[in-house]
Amino acid sequence: MTAPSPAISVSDLSKSYGSTTAVGGVDLAVDRGVVYGFLGPNGAGKTTTMRMLTGLVEPSSGEARVAGVDCRDRAELVSHIGLLPEEPPLxxxxxxxxxxxxxxxxxxxxxxxxxxxxxxxxxxxxxxxxxxxxxxxxxxxxxxxxxxxxxxxxxPDVAFLDEPTSGLDPRAAKTLRELITELRAEGTTVFLSTHILPVVEEIADVVGVLHDGRLVAEGPPSELVAQREDEAGDGDLEDAFLELTSEHPEPGR
Incomplete structure (x- = not known):
């Protein structure tokens, strides 16, 4: 039996604005029906990556497919995805x-x-x-x-959620986390970008860490934490994230 294609498939995806590289050669594959936590410091290229994956920005190079659709084909892509941007269009x-x-x-x-x-x-x-x-x-x-x-x-086949709990009180945020896990149970792939690391640690199946426009780590939250624990003896996802993104100064964009 042929294995199902990934919900999101990205190969050497890059985006430059003049001499500035916002995203540089990202590769990733996200299985169907999982919550993928997409992490990175401010200016790491998360929003640019999400905008490319949702057809809002054309890549400078590389390939990306979501639900089997080329992300450059926005007209076809829109029926397969849902998008909650950081500033919702209302x-x-x-x-x-x-x-x-x-x-x-x-x-x-x-x-x-x-x-x-x-x-x-x-x-x-x-x-x-x-x-x-x-x-x-x-x-x-x-x-x-x-x-x-x-x-x-x-x-949608894939829901892209950028800071979905922003502005919510604790009760509403809890309900929204529950709804995200229910989406996953229904077979929806959720691409989740947030700075609230306990949320990612709670509901994400896989985490990708973007730093300076490049994917520097990927795996289940428990594995990323365990790698940090092996070195330091304790820690959580926040500690692992800070360690992974502290090797280089934060980009100034």
Whole structure:
């Protein structure tokens, strides 16, 4: 039996802006139905990598496929992915319900076709009573909840989540972590970028550490921690991360 192709397959992926290399020769393969924690200090190239994988930025060189689709083919890719960027694209003049319906329409889907999935998520996140209010009256946490639902309401093959718990109170953050693990159980691949390392340690199956535009370590969180423990005798994912990204000065971009 032929093994299934990876959900995300990247070969020598690079992006340069003039003389500045934001991402330099990244290789990675992410299996289907896993949570992949994507870590790196500010300026490491995480956002640029995610923008290439979601078709928003064209690579300077290399290849990337998500759900079997070439990432340069944004028109085809959009139906297979969900994206929660760090600054979610929401329209203040719409209600929450209208925003979700608009996002569905962008993918040539009707609100009726996604509402059966979206509305339970809205309820789990405590947003039901505010769904018909204008987005310009939403708090940061409410906007984040709405943006998460928007990213996954069409049941994507791969969900790209950038700082998904930003602005959430502890209860809402816990619910969102639970929803991410449920997505994984349903077979969705989750590409998770966050600075909150305990979240990654809790829910990620595999972690990739990006530093200065290059992938410097990859493996299950427990393995990265164990490698650090072998050398220092104790530690957690935060210690391992700091050690992996301290060999060189942080890039100034």
């Amino acid at each position: 329209y203040d003049e719409l209600s929450g319900r209208e925003q979700l319906a608009f996002a569905a329409d962008v993918r040539s889907l009707s609100w009726d076709s996604v509402s059966e999935r979206a509305l339970p998520l809205v309820d789990r996140l405590g947003l039901s009573s505010d769904l018909d209010k204008r987005v310009d009256g939403y708090s940061k946490g409410m906007r984040q909840k709405l943006a998460f639902v928007q990213a996954v309401q069409h049941d």
